[in-house]
Amino acid sequence: MSEITFLEAIREGISEEMERDPAVFCLGEDIGGFGGAFKVTEGLQAKYGEQRVIDTPIAEAGIIGAAAGAAHYGMRPIVEMQFIDFISCGYDMLTNYVATARYRAFLPCPIVVRGPSGGYVRGGPFHSQNPEAAFLHTPGLKIAYPATAEDAKGMIKAAIRDDDPVLFFEHKYLYRRIKGTMPAGDVVVPLGTARVAREGKDLSIITYAATVWKALEAAEVLEREDGLSVEVIDLRSLLPMDDAAIVATVKKTNRVLVVHEDTVTGGIAGEITARINELCFEWLDAPVRRVAAHDVPLPYAPPLEDFVLPQTSDIVRASRWLAAY
Amino acid sequence: MTEVAVGSKFPRFLTRTRGDAHGMAVPGTTSPTAIPSGLSRDQLLDLYRWMRLTRTLEERLVALYRQTKVVGGLFRSLGQEGCAVGSAFALERRDVLSPLIRNLGSMLVKGAEPLEILRQYMAKGDSPTRGRELNIHFGDVVDRNFVGQISHLGDMVPVMAGVTLTFRMRGEDRVGLVYVGDGATSTGAFHEGINFAAVQRCPLVVVVENNGYAYSTPTFRQTAAAQFVDKAIGYGIPGVRADGNDVLEAYRVTKEAVDRARSGGGVTLIELLTYRRKGHAEHDNQSYIAPGEIEHWAEHNDPIDRYVTRLTQEFGFTAEELARVDDVVRADVDAATDLAEQSPPCDGPDALVGVYANPATMPALWYREGISSAVNEHERPASWGTHHV
Numbered sequence: 001m002s003e004i005t006f007l008e009a010i011r012e013g014i015s016e017e018m019e020r021d022p023a024v025f026c027l028g029e030d031i032g033g034f035g036g037a038f039k040v041t042e043g044l045q046a047k048y049g050e051q052r053v054i055d056t057p058i059a060e061a062g063i064i065g066a067a068a069g070a071a072h073y074g075m076r077p078i079v080e081m082q083f084i085d086f087i088s089c090g091y092d093m094l095t096n097y098v099a100t101a102r103y104r105a106f107l108p109c110p111i112v113v114r115g116p117s118g119g120y121v122r123g124g125p126f127h128s129q130n131p132e133a134a135f136l137h138t139p140g141l142k143i144a145y146p147a148t149a150e151d152a153k154g155m156i157k158a159a160i161r162d163d164d165p166v167l168f169f170e171h172k173y174l175y176r177r178i179k180g181t182m183p184a185g186d187v188v189v190p191l192g193t194a195r196v197a198r199e200g201k202d203l204s205i206i207t208y209a210a211t212v213w214k215a216l217e218a219a220e221v222l223e224r225e226d227g228l229s230v231e232v233i234d235l236r237s238l239l240p241m242d243d244a245a246i247v248a249t250v251k252k253t254n255r256v257l258v259v260h261e262d263t264v265t266g267g268i269a270g271e272i273t274a275r276i277n278e279l280c281f282e283w284l285d286a287p288v289r290r291v292a293a294h295d296v297p298l299p300y301a302p303p304l305e306d307f308v309l310p311q312t313s314d315i316v317r318a319s320r321w322l323a324a325y
Numbered sequence: 326m327t328e329v330a331v332g333s334k335f336p337r338f339l340t341r342t343r344g345d346a347h348g349m350a351v352p353g354t355t356s357p358t359a360i361p362s363g364l365s366r367d368q369l370l371d372l373y374r375w376m377r378l379t380r381t382l383e384e385r386l387v388a389l390y391r392q393t394k395v396v397g398g399l400f401r402s403l404g405q406e407g408c409a410v411g412s413a414f415a416l417e418r419r420d421v422l423s424p425l426i427r428n429l430g431s432m433l434v435k436g437a438e439p440l441e442i443l444r445q446y447m448a449k450g451d452s453p454t455r456g457r458e459l460n461i462h463f464g465d466v467v468d469r470n471f472v473g474q475i476s477h478l479g480d481m482v483p484v485m486a487g488v489t490l491t492f493r494m495r496g497e498d499r500v501g502l503v504y505v506g507d508g509a510t511s512t513g514a515f516h517e518g519i520n521f522a523a524v525q526r527c528p529l530v531v532v533v534e535n536n537g538y539a540y541s542t543p544t545f546r547q548t549a550a551a552q553f554v555d556k557a558i559g560y561g562i563p564g565v566r567a568d569g570n571d572v573l574e575a576y577r578v579t580k581e582a583v584d585r586a587r588s589g590g591g592v593t594l595i596e597l598l599t600y601r602r603k604g605h606a607e608h609d610n611q612s613y614i615a616p617g618e619i620e621h622w623a624e625h626n627d628p629i630d631r632y633v634t635r636l637t638q639e640f641g642f643t644a645e646e647l648a649r650v651d652d653v654v655r656a657d658v659d660a661a662t663d664l665a666e667q668s669p670p671c672d673g674p675d676a677l678v679g680v681y682a683n684p685a686t687m688p689a690l691w692y693r694e695g696i697s698s699a700v701n702e703h704e705r706p707a708s709w710g711t712h713h714v
Contacts, residue, residue, distance in 0.1 A: 025494070051494055057524060062517025065483025070491040072466050073421075077487070093514070096477050097484065103680050104457045105464035105473035110682075139680045163682035240684075 004182060007175040009149040010114075011040055012182065013156035014078060018048050020186075021076060024160055025052040027063055028080030037082050038116050038175060060089035067111040068098050068165075076160055081115030084169060085129040098165045099140030112159045114168035117145075118210055118261060119293075119309050121173055124300035130209075130262035132238055135167055136271065142191055143239040145169040147212035149180025151236055154189030162191060171210045178213075191237045194245035200231030203323055204249040206272055207259040208235040211310060215259055218315035228323055238268060246272065247280050254285040255322045259315055264292035286325035291318050360573070360640065363580075369640055372414060372572050373647065376406040376629050378654045379430035382439050385658050386446055390607055394666070396448035397459050402427040404570070404602035407628030408534050409504075410434055411575025412597065415583045416502055421470040421488050423481040423503040424461060427534065427601070431504070432461050436469035439658055443665035456671035478509035482518030482531060489527035489586075500586045502530045502579070507547055508539025510556065519592065523560045528586035530579060531594050534569065536601035541613040557594040569597030570628040573635070600626065 004012065018024045025048075026041055032055040035042030045053035056063050060081065067077035081087045087094070094113065101107040119128035135141050142164050146152045152170065159166035197212055198219055205215040212234045219230035233249050235242065250256055256276060258269040269290040276288050291310045299305055360369070383401050390399045402409060409430030413422060416435065424431045429442065444452035446460060453463040454473075464473035472488065474481050485503040492499040509515050510533055522529045533553045537544055550556060557564025563585070567578040575597055582593035600622045604611045611619070636642040 054525075057517070057520055059483075059517035059521060061480075061514050062483040062486065062521040065480060065514065065518060066487030066490055066521055069472070069484040069487025069489075071487070072464075072472060072484075073488055073491045075491050075494075092477055093480060093483070097475050097480050100475070101464075102682060104454055104475075105462065106454070106679075107464045107466060107472065108682065142681075 002181075003179040004149060005176050006149045006152050006170075006178040006180070007038065007040055009153035009180060009182065010156050010170060011042070011044070013153040014041070014160070015044060015047065016186070017076075017157055017160040018044070018052065021160075023074055024076045024078065025054065025070075026078045026080065027054040027056050027067065029056055029058055029063075029082045031055060031080050036080060038172065040116075040170070041080065060086050061093045064090040064093040064111070064113060065097065067113070068093070068101060068109050071109045071111045071165075072101070072107045076110050076112075078112045078114060078160060081113060083123075083127050083129075084115040084117035084131060085126050087113065087115065087131055087167075088134075091134070094135065094141065094165070094167070095138045099138045101140075102164070103140060108163060109165050110163045111165045112156070112168050113165070114156070114159075114170060116172035116175065117169040118171040118173055119298050119305060120210060120261075122300060122302060122305060123172075123298075125297040128298040128305075130169075130260070132167070132169060133262055133267050136239055136268055140165065141239060142166045142237070143169070144191055144237050145171070145209045146189075146236055147171070147174065147178075147197070147209055147234050149178055150182065150187075151189050151195070151234075152180075153182055154187050155191065155236065157186075157188045158191050161188065166191065169209065173210045174213075189236070192240040192242060193237060194242035195234045195236055196231065196245075196249075197234040198230065198232040200229040201253055202229045203255045203257065203319055204231045204233060204253040205257045205259055205315065205319070206233045206235065206246060206249065208238065209261060211259045211261050211315075214310065214312045215315055217312045218319060221312070221316050222319055222323075226320065226323070228319070230319065241272075241275070243275060243279060246275060250276055250280045251283050254283055255325070256284070256286075256288045257291060257315065257318050257322055258288060259291045259310060261293060261309060263295045264290055265295050267292050286322050289318050289322055291315050364573075364576075366640070368414075369636065370642070370646070370650065372410060372576070373629075373632060373636060374650050374654060375410040375414070375430055375434050376572060376632065377651055378433055378439065378657070379406045379410065380629060381651075381654050381658050382433075382442060383429065385662055386443070387607065389443070389447065389662070395446045398606040398608065399446065400426040400460055400606050401603035402429055404622060404627060405534065405536055405599045406430050407572035407632070408532070408569035408575050408597045408599050411569075411572040412502065412504075412530075412532055412579040412595070414576050415579035416500065419470065419499050420583070421466075421472060421485070421499065421501045423472045423474055423485050423488075423501070425474055425481075425504045425506060425509075425534070426460055427506070427536070428504050429461055432471060435471055436465075437461070437471070438661070440661040440664055443661055444668050447665055447668070448671060449665065449668035450671040450675070451668050455675060457676070477514070479505060479512030479514035479518070481505070482509075482515050483521060484518070485529055486518045486522035486525070486527050489522065489529040490525055493525065493527055498587060500528045500530065500583050502532060502583070504532045504534055506539060507533060507535045507537070507544050507553060508542065509533075510553055511547055519560055519562075519594070522592045523562045526589070526591035528589075529592045530582040530586055531592065532579070533594065533596045534599060535596055536599045538601055538605075538613075540605040540609075543613075552596060554594060554596040560592070560594070562592045562594055563590075564594045564596070566596040566598065569599035570626050570631060572628055572632050599628075
């Protein structure tokens with residue numbers, strides 16, 4: 001079985017779901033004949049027609065709202081944000097309308113809002129964002145953020161089948177760099193479950209998305225140079241968050257580093273740290289530490305972007321501090 | 326295709342433009358509208374009954390509000406009953422309606438029960454949203470087909486674009502109607518939704534209910550456009566302006582738009598001219614209104630009074646016939662009030678139910694209760710986190 005890229009895995013997942021369920025349809029900017037800015041939807045319109053792969057006006061609030069309305073009446077829309085940065089234009093729709101629809105008015109709202117996120121690609125302030133924390137404390141939403149091609153496919157399928165609205169972040173750095181061999185059959189990776197990306201016993205790194213790969217690199221360095229056995233937890237699903245997996249790794253290694261690409265203040269690492277504090281403080285042998293982006297808009301020039309975003313060397317350094325504590 | 330009915334055919338008091346929102350001058354008498362074809366005598370009486378029920382129910386809500394039995398704010402549609410009732414009357418049961426706070430009448434026409442409205446305003450445990458939402462913000466996509474609004478103005482236009490896009494995609498013979506006030510037309514969501522729906526030729530009717538004020542802001546501070554219906558030109562859709570205080574006129578123009586939508590003609594923008602005789606909500610003292618303005622509208626352009634005149638003088642109904650309707654409406658509201666008063670209050674923990682359709686792994690109370698046992702056991706007691714749908 002041949003390998004496919006992270007991007008192709010998402011396309012394959014969407015296509016299989018469209019094949020399986022006629023209620024599934026796509027809408028977004030330039031996703032039809034052009035196939036989307038990153039070509040995630042390439043070929044889907046030719047296969048499923050203009051009725052099911054709809055090019056929309058430039059209107060994130062309008063598109064998300066329309067998806068919600070369609071979902072109320074039995075459809076399962078997949079909305080593409082051309083860049084996930086533009087999801088802020090639909091923030092009101094997502095947080096006030098979509099997230100509350102079921103709770104306040106018993107309106108089913110099974111939509112997926114997906115799009116390319118993240119930096120490390122010299123995209124500048126408006127094509128590199130990680131907006132997950134902005135939505136983390138909105139009850140009613142679910143947030144998926146896979147790091148492997150296999151998870152990308154399995155989780156987009158889970159997101160489409162989920163009866164709740166799911167924000168599906170696709171790290172664009174991984175789109176064509178990461179490949180995977182898709183398991184045979186209709187494999188769905190359930191939302192809300194973390195993955196042990198690497199087993200270890202001395203130290204845990206809890207992370208997700210592109211920094212999973214940086215954490216794995218750091219773990220190699222730490223094993224090679226320090227003799228440390230580092231466990232890497234890939235959260236995959238940020239809302240709901242897999243508390244059991246977090247507690248299990250803390251109990252196992254007693255030292256935790258939380259790593260994410262988003263800026264540090266108000267980032268998800270703070271929430272994870274709080275949960276560890278409340279659920280398993282007594283198993284800690286060191287304070288929980290964070291490695292995240294500096295609190296600035298993400299700059300464009302390579303030396304600036306590299307400085308602002310967390311790098312493997314940052315993870316190695318913080319891990320050594322934790323191991324020595 | 327744009328057919329904009331301009332204001333010149335309406336009396337001056339209905340064609341307020343920039344600068345004269347506070348000077349609604351002398352209302353003239355509108356020229357009588359012929360009975361719209363297809364409306365039966367029973368339907369004419371139905372229109373009266375829905376308007377009377379709207380007003381009586383709201384008057385009851387005011388009484389309950391003064392008794393502090395209404396939770397939160399109370400939003401009246403006094404003087405606007407003709408817009409809501411006339412336009413909603415043009416819909417079939419299978420069609421979908423998204424009302425605003427001043428469209429109680431449309432909800433009643435579409436099948437909402439006075440008891441539901443009373444329970445909802447009183448935040449009862451058996452209210453349509455079980456105490457989670459206020460006033461007429463509730464939905465029913467299974468039977469009566471209304472999609473409950475949220476307070477963020479304009480947002481329902483894209484939502485209804487999606488609802489009607491679905492009908493078009495499936496080839497279903499269904500239409501959507503969404504109300505916005507004059508203020509909501511200033512929002513991005515209004516523009517995005519109506520543009521999307523227009524491009525996709527969704528079977529959607531957008532009703533701009535122009536009642537002169539968005540909270541305290543008069544129309545001329547809301548838009549530089551001479552009339553809201555002018556915006557239709559920009560979207561490439563038909564626009565129609567009508568006297569919303571004439572219930573038959575509101576019905577007629579909406580019916581035409583609904584028929585056009587149902588036959589594949591896409592979106593229509595309707596501007597219904599009316600006047601809000603109460604404040605934004607009951608707490609609003611309307612200090613921004615020019616002296617005499619409200620009284621003027623009450624005396625000369627009340628939609629129910631105008632309709633009663635037509636029913637009796639043009640269509641041959643007797644005062645006794647209308648009084649019988651009034652009696653039935655009052656008895657219905659009385660009975661509903663008795664039941665609503667007996668309804669149970671909400672129970673706090675019920676607030677945890679139903680955020681997700683599939684909440685299996687979502688935490689509920691662990692962060693507030695029993696942290697120490699969570700620490701010791703690494704798991705939560707079985708009774709926690711079980712408030713699932």
